[in-house]
Amino acid sequence: MHPTDVSNPDYYHKVVDCQWACPAHTNVPEYIRLIAQGRYTDSYMLNRESNVFPGILGRTCDRPCEPACRRGRLEDEGPVAICRLKRVAADLRGDVTDSLPKIPEKKNGKRVALIGAGPASLTVANDLMPHGYECVLYEKHAKLGGLMRTNIPSFRLPESVLDEEIAMIIDMGVEVHLNSPVESLKELLDHGGFDAIFVGTGAPRGKNLELPGRYDSDKIHIGIDWLESVAFQHVDSIEERVLVIGAGNTAMDCCRTSKRLGGTDVKVMARKSRDLFKASDWELEDAEAEEIEILENHSPVDFVVEDGVLKGMNFDIVEWREGEDGRLASTTLETIFIPCDAVILAIGQENAFPWIERDIGIEFNRWDMPIVDRKTHQSTRPEVFFGGDSAWGPENIIWAVEHGHQAAVSVHNQCQGIALDQRPPFGMNLISSKMGLHEWSYSNDFNPENRTPMRYADLEKRLKEMNVEAELGYDLEETAREVERCLNCDIQTHFTAVLCIECDACIDVCPLNCLTITDGGEEDDLRGRLTAPAENTDQDIYVSEDLPQTKRVMVKDEDLCVHCGLCAERCPTAAFDMRRFELYIPYAGQPWPTTISTAPTTSL
Amino acid sequence: MSYITKPEVRHPALEENALGLTRRDYEGAMSTLCAGCGHDSVTAAIVQAFFELEIPPHRAAKMSGIGCSSKTPAYFMNESHGFNGVHGRMPAIATGANAANRDLVYLGISGDGDSLSIGLGQLCHAIRRNVNMLYVLENNGVYGLTKGQFSASADVGSVSKRGEVNRHGPINPVPLALTLGATFVARSFSGDKKQLVPILKAGLTHKGFAMVDVISPCVTFNDHEGSTKSYAHTRTHNFEVVQTDFVPLMTEITAEQDRGDTTAVTMHDGSTVMFRRVAEDYDPTDREAALSYLRASQAKGEVATGLLYLEESGADMHACENTVDRPLVDVPFGDLCPGSAALEELQKEWR
Ligand SMILES: Cc1cc2nc3c(=O)[nH]c(=O)nc-3n(C[C@H](O)[C@H](O)[C@H](O)COP(=O)(O)OP(=O)(O)OC[C@H]3O[C@@H](n4cnc5c(N)ncnc54)[C@H](O)[C@@H]3O)c2cc1C
Ligand SMILES: Cc1ncc(C[n+]2csc(CCOP(=O)(O)OP(=O)(O)O)c2C)c(N)n1
Ligand code: SF4
Ligand code: SF4
Ligand code: SF4
Ligand SMILES: [Mg+2]
Numbered sequence: 029m030h031p032t033d034v035s036n037p038d039y040y041h042k043v044v045d046c047q048w049a050c051p052a053h054t055n056v057p058e059y060i061r062l063i064a065q066g067r068y069t070d071s072y073m074l075n076r077e078s079n080v081f082p083g084i085l086g087r088t089c090d091r092p093c094e095p096a097c098r099r100g101r102l103e104d105e106g107p108v109a110i111c112r113l114k115r116v117a118a119d120l121r122g123d124v125t126d127s128l129p130k131i132p133e134k135k136n137g138k139r140v141a142l143i144g145a146g147p148a149s150l151t152v153a154n155d156l157m158p159h160g161y162e163c164v165l166y167e168k169h170a171k172l173g174g175l176m177r178t179n180i181p182s183f184r185l186p187e188s189v190l191d192e193e194i195a196m197i198i199d200m201g202v203e204v205h206l207n208s209p210v211e212s213l214k215e216l217l218d219h220g221g222f223d224a225i226f227v228g229t230g231a232p233r234g235k236n237l238e239l240p241g242r243y244d245s246d247k248i249h250i251g252i253d254w255l256e257s258v259a260f261q262h263v264d265s266i267e268e269r270v271l272v273i274g275a276g277n278t279a280m281d282c283c284r285t286s287k288r289l290g291g292t293d294v295k296v297m298a299r300k301s302r303d304l305f306k307a308s309d310w311e312l313e314d315a316e317a318e319e320i321e322i323l324e325n326h327s328p329v330d331f332v333v334e335d336g337v338l339k340g341m342n343f344d345i346v347e348w349r350e351g352e353d354g355r356l357a358s359t360t361l362e363t364i365f366i367p368c369d370a371v372i373l374a375i376g377q378e379n380a381f382p383w384i385e386r387d388i389g390i391e392f393n394r395w396d397m398p399i400v401d402r403k404t405h406q407s408t409r410p411e412v413f414f415g416g417d418s419a420w421g422p423e424n425i426i427w428a429v430e431h432g433h434q435a436a437v438s439v440h441n442q443c444q445g446i447a448l449d450q451r452p453p454f455g456m457n458l459i460s461s462k463m464g465l466h467e468w469s470y471s472n473d474f475n476p477e478n479r480t481p482m483r484y485a486d487l488e489k490r491l492k493e494m495n496v497e498a499e500l501g502y503d504l505e506e507t508a509r510e511v512e513r514c515l516n517c518d519i520q521t522h523f524t525a526v527l528c529i530e531c532d533a534c535i536d537v538c539p540l541n542c543l544t545i546t547d548g549g550e551e552d553d554l555r556g557r558l559t560a561p562a563e564n565t566d567q568d569i570y571v572s573e574d575l576p577q578t579k580r581v582m583v584k585d586e587d588l589c590v591h592c593g594l595c596a597e598r599c600p601t602a603a604f605d606m607r608r609f610e611l612y613i614p615y616a617g618q619p620w621p622t623t624i625s626t627a628p629t630t631s632l
Numbered sequence: 633m634s635y636i637t638k639p640e641v642r643h644p645a646l647e648e649n650a651l652g653l654t655r656r657d658y659e660g661a662m663s664t665l666c667a668g669c670g671h672d673s674v675t676a677a678i679v680q681a682f683f684e685l686e687i688p689p690h691r692a693a694k695m696s697g698i699g700c701s702s703k704t705p706a707y708f709m710n711e712s713h714g715f716n717g718v719h720g721r722m723p724a725i726a727t728g729a730n731a732a733n734r735d736l737v738y739l740g741i742s743g744d745g746d747s748l749s750i751g752l753g754q755l756c757h758a759i760r761r762n763v764n765m766l767y768v769l770e771n772n773g774v775y776g777l778t779k780g781q782f783s784a785s786a787d788v789g790s791v792s793k794r795g796e797v798n799r800h801g802p803i804n805p806v807p808l809a810l811t812l813g814a815t816f817v818a819r820s821f822s823g824d825k826k827q828l829v830p831i832l833k834a835g836l837t838h839k840g841f842a843m844v845d846v847i848s849p850c851v852t853f854n855d856h857e858g859s860t861k862s863y864a865h866t867r868t869h870n871f872e873v874v875q876t877d878f879v880p881l882m883t884e885i886t887a888e889q890d891r892g893d894t895t896a897v898t899m900h901d902g903s904t905v906m907f908r909r910v911a912e913d914y915d916p917t918d919r920e921a922a923l924s925y926l927r928a929s930q931a932k933g934e935v936a937t938g939l940l941y942l943e944e945s946g947a948d949m950h951a952c953e954n955t956v957d958r959p960l961v962d963v964p965f966g967d968l969c970p971g972s973a974a975l976e977e978l979q980k981e982w983r
Pocket of ligand 3: 537540
């Protein structure tokens with residue numbers, strides 16, 4: 029195995045499991061340290077740089093970072109509550125007006141249209157406005173925010189938080205057209221006078237369930253449309269007995285909303301078994317805490333409507349087995365009738381582009397989806413870009429944000445005559461965190477505390493009204509405890525082979541048996557003969573240059589390192605040093621971020 | 633020295649021994665020695681040896697004197713017995729403890745100053761009495777704790793950190809032990825656990841005095857150029873004379889361990905030590921031959937390492953004194969000291 033090239037930003041980036049897993053590569057450990065220091069505004073701004081909507085995401089993010097968190101591999105108690113801490117920074121921050129990017133008065137002469145006002149389009153505007161672009165936003169609805177406004181219920185995401193974070197972008201001077209659905213892209217292309225167009229229209233169509241009786245009652249709703257009507261206050265009640273069909277995020281929001289609008293007996297009906305549900309565990313738990321029943325292995329058969337009145341539905345109770353082809357197949361055990369007064373269908377979303385003409389150079393594939401380049405977000409018509417749910421189907425907010433960033437880079441290149449594949453690279457910086465003989469600029473001791481549980485608003489109170497936020501957030505004491513659980517995975521065990529005298533001190537002290545000095549070899553072979561075998565191949569092993577005295581190599585298994593710094597502390601020659609790794613993420617027109625954190629630094 | 637202690641968190645796949653203990657359960661307090669000190673590596677090797685031999689920590693006694701080396705018993709096996717004696721006097725205290733309770737596993741930890749300067753006489757008598765113990769002499773050529781003066785093991789011509797040259801001939805614990813009749817004599821290096829751990833295991837199993845001279849560099853006062861006890865010097869001059877494998881009782885000897893060119897010595901408890909000769913004609917069971925080989929090797933400036941001499945048939949202190957099998961601590965006081973009437977009776981015989 030060749031010596032590891034740690035000058036490639038990917039190597040240390042990957043060690044920061046949460047940051048690597050975050051689609052927008054949010055610098056999680058640094059923002060957690062800033063919270064620990066009470067620097068909420070700085071923490072908020074560091075978040076905002078990559079994920080744009082810290083207040084919104086601190087409540088609603090899908091949190092791909094949390095299952096990736098190293099702590100989850102060390103103990104059963106699970107990952108650091110990364111998402112909840114983000115909310116702490118957003119809730120406790122001060123005024124950020126002065127820290128927001130400055131918008132030049134003199135424009136650069138380029139006009140960009142943004143279609144749909146969801147997180148994807150808003151991110152494009154956020155990234156382009158500071159460079160003098162003129163952004164024109166068209167939104168079908170009367171309010172901005174996309175599904176964050178129309179579908180995510182206010183007991184999960186208060187309207188004030190949404191309004192505030194959207195305003196930060198709009199106030200940069202975005203030209204907004206509400207109640208303005210784009211009905212012809214051709215028209216916009218031909219007569220709009222735009223240098224580039226970004227399509228961020230989402231996946232607006234809820235899937236239907238074509239079963240007998242579907243159209244015999246008006247009490248059968250499409251989930252995302254129904255939630256939208258609730259959001260716009262066209263609907264403010266529902267019948268008592270409600271069946272929600274589906275087990276994804278939409279289903280969870282539909283059942284919990286029903287509970288607040290008059291549903292007393294609300295059931296979630298899922299075709300598959302619980303381990304295959306799309307909804308996250310925490311969403312299921314939240315629903316169950318609100319006395320919602322979740323039934324698995326119930327496959328809908330038909331709607332029973334008598335004299336125009338919905339009576340209930342028939343379901344097959346099924347059992348799933350893996351067939352010879354490796355696919356799951358069901359067998360019906362029995363059919364049962366479940367009475368209800370209303371049904372909400374929450375079985376998925378689809379894209380629909382009736383407003384894009386098929387003869388304007390934008391090619392569609394056989395699933396009637398536009399052909400979009402995975403990296404550049406460019407369609408087959410060079411000045412048209414797609415991002416968010418409209419590009420490759422429904423995802424989540426944080427992916428929409430990342431798409432927005434990447435599309436903005438492309439729009440910028442396109443407008444400035446730079447090739448789209450010439451994207452600014454990731455950069456990095458490494459700064460020693462040594463402050464004194466036994467002092468590091470981070471809290472290096474391992475905190476064995478369990479994950480801090482969330483407190484919720486009183487059940488009765490929260491079910492009474494739509495806009496009582498269910499989660500209360502962490503108080504200061506809970507925050508102080510949870511921040512210490514973070515392992516500071518960005519503080520890297522940086523090794524300099526020429527300094528090592530092979531005294532073994534680091535190896536002997538390491539509490540997780542991460543380190544080995546041994547003869548070099550191929551990766552598979554090396555992994556098997558370390559102090560503790562490196563069995564998790566998702567995690568890299570570091571291999572040094574040859575050591576001066578014996579020509580052996582230092583090997584580190586990154587998997588379980590708790591970044592306690594003891595290896596560096598016990599090293600007599602500073603061959604190991606704990607260095608804070610900072611990833612430089614390029615944005616449109618801006619190879620390095622402007623708000624690089626201001627944690628204490630010493631020279632290399 | 634470190635202000636945080638080693639976190640409790642462990643590798644989820646950490647191995648357990650037959651007692652249900654992991655290696656971590658044999659650790660002690662956080663070391664306060666200089667970062668990079670060889671003694672800390674010896675500590676880690678001791679932890680490994682006790683873990684692998686599955687010795688219950690409370691059945692072991694850690695004996696030591698004064699010096700950085702002698703401080704290390706605080707850094708392993710928190711739950712063992714221990715006695716930190718005056719400078720150079722550990723051998724006498726260990727002898728007494730062993731006389732009183734022969735059932736414990738005795739581990740003496742000392743330094744070259746503690747053993748070869750102030751405590752030389754003590755060491756000689758413990759060897760002579762063949763006290764059943766493992767004696768680990770952490771040899772760095774200096775008095776580390778008192779800031780690096782040459783010790784009695786410093787080689788002629790070795791240069792101190794400040795530049796003085798040592799002119800006195802060294803006392804070398806290996807030939808010393810051989811001459812005094814020790815039945816287990818080894819030398820190893822703190823930077824080579826592959827060699828050190830099996831030697832420590834064999835030494836702990838040996839019945840009688842087991843001397844292990846471990847070159848254990850003082851990273852602060854004796855790891856410079858011109859030192860003959862530095863990491864670099866030891867690595868370039870180390871010559872492994874015999875390779876040793878320790879095979880505990882009831883364990884099968886693997887083909888890799890028995891490669892044809894090996895000699896097996898059965899220990900008193902039935903375990904086996906496998907020797908593989910590296911130096912031609914070296915015989916670790918021939919005291920005279922070993923002595924003359926090692927003299928020649930020392931003259932060449934080599935650091936000869938390995939389990940250099942082993943004799944399993946020797947009688948230890950208790951055998952020589954013909955004591956009872958039962959540890960004296962467990963013998964009722966009335967039996968140990970039958971009183972004046974019994975003395976009277978005894979004395980009658982000589983009247
Ligand atoms: C019920 C539900 C709950 C969800 N909960 C979460 C959650 O908790 N966390 C999470 O991360 N994600 C969640 N999601 C997913 C998330 O909301 C979306 O992935 C995300 O909003 C997609 O952003 P976008 O910018 O691509 O499009 P959208 O947010 O869908 O916004 C598209 C906008 O375009 C407008 N539009 C459409 N067509 C036109 C047109 N022709 N002209 C003008 N405007 C148009 C729409 O009105 C809409 O405002 C949820 C989704 C649903 C349905
Ligand atoms: C009776 C007595 N004399 C002198 C000393 C001072 N002293 C303390 S440690 C030491 C030498 C220790 O050297 P060594 O045994 O080699 O241990 P190291 O620190 O090198 O491991 C001396 C002379 C003492 N503590 N007690
Ligand atoms: S920081 Fe060093 S000592 Fe601590 S767990 Fe990681 S490799 Fe081991
Ligand atoms: S502690 Fe430092 S010098 Fe010693 S082996 Fe580790 S990296 Fe090398
Ligand atoms: S002074 Fe020398 S012997 Fe003592 S702890 Fe430091 S390195 Fe080890
Ligand atoms: Mg010494």
